[in-house]
Each structure stands twice: as C-alpha cells, then as structure tokens.
Amino acid sequence: MWWTEDIWLNKKNAGGEERLMFYAGIDAGSNATKTVVFGDEGILASHIIKTGLGGEEQALRCLADTCAKAGISREQVVCVYGTGYGREYLKFPQSHRSELMCHGVGVHWLLPEVRTIIDIGGQDSKGIRLDDRGEVENFNMNDKCAAGTGRFLETMAHALQISLEDIGNYALLASKPVRVSSTCTVFAESEVISHVAKGENREEILLGICQSIVDRVSGIVRSIGVKPPVAMTGGVALNRAVVKLMGDRLGCPILLPPDPQITGALGAALMARRHVTAGQDL
Amino acid sequence: MSTQTKKGRALNSSYQAGNILKEYWEDAARHQAEGRPIAWVSGNVPIELFWSMGVFPVYPENYSAIIASIQRAQEFCEEAEQRGFSNDLCSYSRVNLGIILGKGIKDPGLPFGGIPRPDMLITTRIPCLIQVKWWEAVREFFKVPLFVVDATMIDLPVKEHQRQHYLGQIRELIPIMESKLGVRFQEDKFLEALKLSDEAAGLWLDLLDTRAAVPSPVGSREMCGNVFPLVAMLGSSRPIAFFKQLLEEARECVKAGKGAVENEKIRLGWDNIPMWYNLKFFSDVEDQNIIFTYETYLKYVWGGRMDLSDPWTAFANKHLDVWLNYSIDQRVRTLLSDIPKFKLDGFVFHENHSCKRFAMGQKDAAVAIQEKLGVPSLFIHSDMADPRAFSEGQSRVKMEAFIELLQAKKK
Numbered sequence: 001m002w003w004t005e006d007i008w009l010n011k012k013n014a015g016g017e018e019r020l021m022f023y024a025g026i027d028a029g030s031n032a033t034k035t036v037v038f039g040d041e042g043i044l045a046s047h048i049i050k051t052g053l054g055g056e057e058q059a060l061r062c063l064a065d066t067c068a069k070a071g072i073s074r075e076q077v078v079c080v081y082g083t084g085y086g087r088e089y090l091k092f093p094q095s096h097r098s099e100l101m102c103h104g105v106g107v108h109w110l111l112p113e114v115r116t117i118i119d120i121g122g123q124d125s126k127g128i129r130l131d132d133r134g135e136v137e138n139f140n141m142n143d144k145c146a147a148g149t150g151r152f153l154e155t156m157a158h159a160l161q162i163s164l165e166d167i168g169n170y171a172l173l174a175s176k177p178v179r180v181s182s183t184c185t186v187f188a189e190s191e192v193i194s195h196v197a198k199g200e201n202r203e204e205i206l207l208g209i210c211q212s213i214v215d216r217v218s219g220i221v222r223s224i225g226v227k228p229p230v231a232m233t234g235g236v237a238l239n240r241a242v243v244k245l246m247g248d249r250l251g252c253p254i255l256l257p258p259d260p261q262i263t264g265a266l267g268a269a270l271m272a273r274r275h276v277t278a279g280q281d282l
Numbered sequence: 283m284s285t286q287t288k289k290g291r292a293l294n295s296s297y298q299a300g301n302i303l304k305e306y307w308e309d310a311a312r313h314q315a316e317g318r319p320i321a322w323v324s325g326n327v328p329i330e331l332f333w334s335m336g337v338f339p340v341y342p343e344n345y346s347a348i349i350a351s352i353q354r355a356q357e358f359c360e361e362a363e364q365r366g367f368s369n370d371l372c373s374y375s376r377v378n379l380g381i382i383l384g385k386g387i388k389d390p391g392l393p394f395g396g397i398p399r400p401d402m403l404i405t406t407r408i409p410c411l412i413q414v415k416w417w418e419a420v421r422e423f424f425k426v427p428l429f430v431v432d433a434t435m436i437d438l439p440v441k442e443h444q445r446q447h448y449l450g451q452i453r454e455l456i457p458i459m460e461s462k463l464g465v466r467f468q469e470d471k472f473l474e475a476l477k478l479s480d481e482a483a484g485l486w487l488d489l490l491d492t493r494a495a496v497p498s499p500v501g502s503r504e505m506c507g508n509v510f511p512l513v514a515m516l517g518s519s520r521p522i523a524f525f526k527q528l529l530e531e532a533r534e535c536v537k538a539g540k541g542a543v544e545n546e547k548i549r550l551g552w553d554n555i556p557m558w559y560n561l562k563f564f565s566d567v568e569d570q571n572i573i574f575t576y577e578t579y580l581k582y583v584w585g586g587r588m589d590l591s592d593p594w595t596a597f598a599n600k601h602l603d604v605w606l607n608y609s610i611d612q613r614v615r616t617l618l619s620d621i622p623k624f625k626l627d628g629f630v631f632h633e634n635h636s637c638k639r640f641a642m643g644q645k646d647a648a649v650a651i652q653e654k655l656g657v658p659s660l661f662i663h664s665d666m667a668d669p670r671a672f673s674e675g676q677s678r679v680k681m682e683a684f685i686e687l688l689q690a691k692k693k
C-alpha cells in the first residue's frame with residue numbers, strides 16, 4: 001500500500017494532533033474520478049472509481065466513499081476543489097482549477113524537487129514544467145487525438161485480451177519491441193492484431209505498444225523543455241514499461257509519487273486547504 | 283472562474299458592422315444585375331484598382347468566413363472533400379468549392395442570396411499558393427479569365443526591385459481587365475481610391491492603437507466583427523465613416539478610463555485568423571477580467587498607410603507589406619516591438635491548420651518573445667473555418683491553465 005511509503009509517513013508525522021477541519025479535492029477525469037481527503041497535515045484517504053456516465057452523482061459518491069475510508073463525515077469537509085475534464089459540470093465544489101495546475105501543486109507537495117511532470121491519463125497526455133515554488137512555468141498537451149494516452153492502452157489490452165495491469169509487466173520481459181507505427185488508435189489496433197496473426201512474440205508486441213506511447217508523449221514533453229528531476233503521474237504511470245521507456249528516451253530517471261493517479265485530486269485538496277487557511281480563492 | 287452575464291458591444295458603433303456586411307453583398311448582387319463586371323478576388327489583391335475601375339471585388343474568402351460563423355462550414359467542407367479536395371486544403375477554399383460544386387452559388391438556402399457569378403478571377407501569390415490553385419479550380423467551373431499577381435516575399439523595408447516586380451504585374455493586369463471586362467483605367471480615379479484607402483487605414487490603425495491603453499477599450503471578439511470593410515472596401519468611401527465613429531468612441535473610452543472588460547487584469551495577443559465558428563472562444567475569456575487587445579490579423583494583414591506624394595511606390599509598398607508576406611525574422615521583430623507597446627501579458631498562437639503561411643514561424647516567435655520579453659505563449663491547434671479541427675475540452679483546459687499561469691506570474 002502506498003501510504004506506507006516513507007514520504008507519506010514523513011508528511012503525516014510532521015503535523016499536530018488536532019484534526020477538526022478537512023479538505024477534499026476531486027479530479028473528475030475523462031476515465032477515472034479520483035478523490036483525496038486531506039487533514040491539516042496530510043492525506044487521510046483517497047479513492048478512485050471509473051468516471052462512466054455518473055456525472056455529479058458519481059463524483060459525490062466517490063467523495064462519500066473517501067470520507068468513509070477516512071472515518072469522517074462529509075460535513076466535516078469544509079472545502080472542496082474540483083479539477084479534471086468534468087470540473088465545470090460539478091456544482092458542489094467551491095471552485096475548480098485546471099488539471100495542469102493541480103498535478104503541479106500535488107506533485108510539488110509530495111516531491112518538491114520535481115521540475116517536469118508527465119501526466120498520462122485516459123485521453124490526455126500533458127507535459128508540465130514547474131518552477132521552484134511549484135508554479136506552472138510552461139505546459140503542453142495533446143489536443144487532437146487520443147493516441148499516446150491511456151485509452152490507447154485500453155484498446156490494446158482489449159485486443160490482446162490481457163489486463164491493463166499486466167501490459168507493463170509482460171512488456172518488460174521482451175528484449176526488443178515490435179514496431180507499432182500507426183498513430184491512430186483504431187489503425188494501431190488492427191496493426192497489433194496483424195502482428196499477432198503473423199505470430200510475433202506477444203511480449204515484444206506489448207513493448208512496441210508501450211514504446212509508441214512514449215514516442216508520442218515525449219514529443220509533447222520535449223516541446224516545453226525537459227528540466228530534471230522528472231516525475232510521471234496519471235494512471236498510465238502505473239505501467240512500469242512506459243515509465244522505464246520514458247526514462248530511457250529522456251535520458252533521466254523518472255520519479256513516481258506513491259500513488260501517481262491521485263496527484264491531481266491531491267493538488268485540488270491542497271488548494272481547498274489554501275482557500276480556507278488563506279481565507280481567499282487562490 | 284465566474285461567469286458573468288453576457289455583455290453587449292463595448293463600442294456602440296460596432297453594431298453597424300452587420301449592416302455594412304449585408305449592404306456589401308446586396309450591392310454586389312445589384313452591380314451584377316445592372317450588367318456591371320464582378321471579379322472574384324482574394325486577400326491582398328490590389329483592391330483600390332478594382333473600386334476605381336468600377337469592377338466589384340467579391341471576396342469568397344469572406345463568404346466562407348460568414349458560412350463558418352453561421353455554423354455551416356462543415357457541410358460545405360465535406361461536400362468539397364467528397365469531390366476529392368483534400369482536407370489539408372485551406373478551409374475557405376473547401377467551403378467555396380463545396381458551395382460551387384454542391385447546390386451552386388445561387389442556392390436559395392445561402393446567406394445574402396448566394397455569391398454573384400465571377401466575370402474574372404484575380405488573385406495573388408502574396409498570401410499563399412493554395413489561393414492560386416483554388417482559383418484554377420474555380421476557373422475550370424466558370425470558364426472565365428484568371429490573373430495571378432506575382433510578388434516576392436519581403437523583409438522590411440521593401441526593396442526597389444521587389445516594388446518594380448510587383449508594379450510590373452499591375453501594369454500587365456490593367457489592360458487585361460480593360461479588354462476582358464470592358465472597363466477603363468483612369469489614373470485620377472485610381473489616385474482618389476488610394477486616398478480613400480489611406481484615410482480608412484489611418485483611422486483603423488489609430489483605432490487599434492487606442493487598444494494599447496490600459497484598460498483597453500475594445501477586445502478581439504468585437505474587433506474581428508469590425509474588420510470586414512478594411513478587407514473588402516478599401517478604395518471606396520464606405521469604411522471611413524464607420525472607422526471614424528469607432529475611433530471617436532474608443533478615444534472617449536480611453537479618456538474616461540473605461541475598459542471593455544470589468545477590472546482588466548490580464549492582456550493577451552492573438553496570432554492568425556480567428557476561429558469564425560467560435561468567436562465565443564474570445565468572449566468566454568473576455569468575461570473573466572481578461573482582454574485580447576492585439577491581433578496580427580487585424581494590424582498587418584489588411585490596409586496600410588501610403589505616402590501619396592509618390593503614389594505608385596506607396597501602393598506597391600502597401601500591398602507587399604503584409605504579415606503573410608513577411609519573413610520569419612520580420613514577424614519576430616514586429617512582435618518583439620508590439621508586445622511591450624500593447625502591454626501584453628501573454629500571447630495565444632492559433633496554429634491554424636488551414637493557413638500554413640500564417641502559422642509559419644509561430645514556434646520561433648514564441649521562443650523569441652519568451653526569451654527576450656519573458657512573455658509566455660499558448661498554442662491552440664484548430665482551424666479558422668472547419669470546426670472539426672477544434673477540440674473543445676482540450677482547448678478549454680489549455681486556455682484555463684494558461685490563465686492560471688499568467689495570474690500566478692502577476693502575483
């Protein structure tokens with residue numbers, strides 16, 4: 001479990017005992033909805049559910065589940081900030097911020113030395129550069145299609161009848177990738193199916209799939225100028241092969257936050273806290 | 283991010299723009315009905331010449347922009363694409379070819395009763411080559427003469443050989459127009475047209491300059507609606523009264539310290555043609571204490587001052603001195619001097635899929651303004667007329683994050 005990581009314990013132990021006020025961040029992503037409940041000194045609980053068609057109701061349920069995990073009541077959460085694709089449709093948060101800012105704030109809290117973040121989610125891939133205060137200095141993201149995103153991996157997992165979780169693990173068993181050249185997700189799917197039909201090695205195909213994500217995303221990231229240390233966030237950061245190949249491509253190690261998928265929600269929760277403690281909309 | 287209620291125009295005179303546009307297309311139809319010649323023309327043609335010779339210059343480009351603004355560009359783009367025109371061609375051309383090859387230029391469903399038929403096609407290589415190929419395709423259909431005004435790409439100041447090359451083209455064009463269209467060139471009328479053009483351009487540029495004031499009196503959303511007379515009517519008297527009124531009002535606003543947006547906090551510039559189907563992109567931003575107050579498209583593409591003591595030299599200079607004909611270095615230099623003048627906090631580059639000649643050098647410009655001025659920029663990849671190129675969700679996130687970045691920088 002990620003909250004046994006040192007970094008988490010340090011943050012948790014740093015604070016006082018009294019926790020009367022709680023803050024929450026909700027990242028209504030295109031693929032997954034993530035919630036973080038934050039006490040005065042650290043993360044109390046987080047929760048991830050599929051976004052689906054749930055809308056506001058789904059988001060509220062995710063928040064309620066997180067509160068339950070944290071052992072607090074929803075009423076004790078004094079401020080909620082929203083982010084993610086669905087942020088504008090959520091009525092209950094006090095305010096909302098872009099995912100770029102939220103991932104920046106979240107990562108900066110966990111790993112303050114990080115200067116470049118690569119966030120790969122369900123339909124977006126983003127490169128975010130931070131200054132030493134954790135403010136977004138520059139960013140870029142895909143804006144035309146879902147190639148090089150989690151959706152691409154999901155399609156491939158489906159085509160190869162393998163679980164998302166296994167893609168990275170199997171890919172790392174291969175020594176060389178089979179080239180997947182189509183950028184279009186749909187064409188890439190048929191390309192992959194034809195590789196399978198030709199009897200190509202499965203692990204090598206999987207490595208090729210991960211490589212193609214890295215090829216796409218590294219272009220976006222390089223366009224903003226990569227400054228190390230680099231961290232990856234978003235659900236695709238759970239894919240070990242993508243993380244490894246990205247490090248090889250950029251020529252630097254990739255840092256991973258304890259739970260890379262929730263950093264956007266964490267950033268939103270931190271802003272909710274700032275909202276209350278600084279007494280203003282930040 | 284608060285969403286305030288929709289505001290009206292910042293300058294009352296802006297409400298006239300719609301009428302001027304309507305009158306122009308009605309005049310064109312009347313001109314044809316009276317048996318007088320129509321030329322289909324394109325951006326940066328020697329427009330003053332046409333008005334002075336009694337040839338009505340019809341702008342299919344403008345018509346395509348109108349079609350886009352009423353959310354109908356996609357159907358005509360698809361019409362053209364089904365006939366084999368590539369999706370990579372300029373969307374103005376696809377809309378136009380879709381109209382021509384589909385139900386035709388007189389289809390009753392079209393705005394302003396459709397487009398009058400051309401008697402001649404005149405274009406120029408100044409903005410781009412797509413324009414030339416587009417006119418060639420149109421010629422196949424209408425079987426009318428086509429003239430292409432050649433020009434060289436420039437770095438300011440315009441050189442003598444560049445001017446001579448351009449004027450040589452004009453000297454060739456005039457007798458062809460006379461013989462093909464049955465009109466006559468009269469130098470005094472031409473000089474009069476240049477005077478009108480120069481006066482209108484002067485008023486327009488002064489109007490743009492008022493927007494260097496803080497707070498700015500008028501934003502991009504509104505100004506994009508006001509530019510049409512500068513595109514299509516230079517050399518006629520129509521733009522002058524309109525621009526005069528706009529200028530007076532803008533000056534009054536500046537004097538009174540009245541801004542187009544409440545509590546102006548962030549000032550932005552815009553490069554490339556706006557998304558005509560989505561001018562809301564500007565107004566959504568302009569609802570949040572942010573103003574777009576500078577556009578290369580409005581300042582360097584249409585119109586320009588002329589020193590009429592040497593009218594032919596001035597005429598050539600004016601037509602060569604346009605953004606689309608600038609080298610990358612010239613574009614960068616221009617932005618580096620204008621951004622501080624207009625006190626811009628950030629710059630948005632529209633990476634326009636259609637107009638590659640406009641998008642050329644945008645990355646170089648972005649790097650230069652970041653390095654030399656510390657002004658950040660944002661790229662929005664889209665298209666001026668084809669709405670299929672616009673990604674709503676992604677563009678909104680980018681714009682929102684850009685605003686957050688600028689706000690944090692201001693703190």
Ligand SMILES: Nc1ncnc2c1ncn2[C@@H]1O[C@H](COP(=O)(O)OP(=O)(O)OP(=O)(O)O)[C@@H](O)[C@H]1O
Pocket residue numbers: 028029030031032033084085099120121122123124125149150151153154164165166233234235236237238239261
């Ligand atoms: N255990 C896992 N192993 C590998 N990949 C995973 C795993 N869990 C999720 N993913 C990937 O993560 C993606 C979802 O990530 P995330 O929650 O960051 O996206 P999102 O925020 O909803 O999307 P976006 O930011 O694009 O709107 C899925 O598409 C999937 O490909």
Ligand code: SF4
Pocket residue numbers: 325372373374375409410411412413606636637638639640
């Ligand atoms: S590509 Fe640009 S310059 Fe060429 S016709 Fe289209 S809009 Fe005009």
Ligand SMILES: [Mg+2]
Pocket residue numbers: 029030084099121122234264
């Ligand atoms: Mg996300």
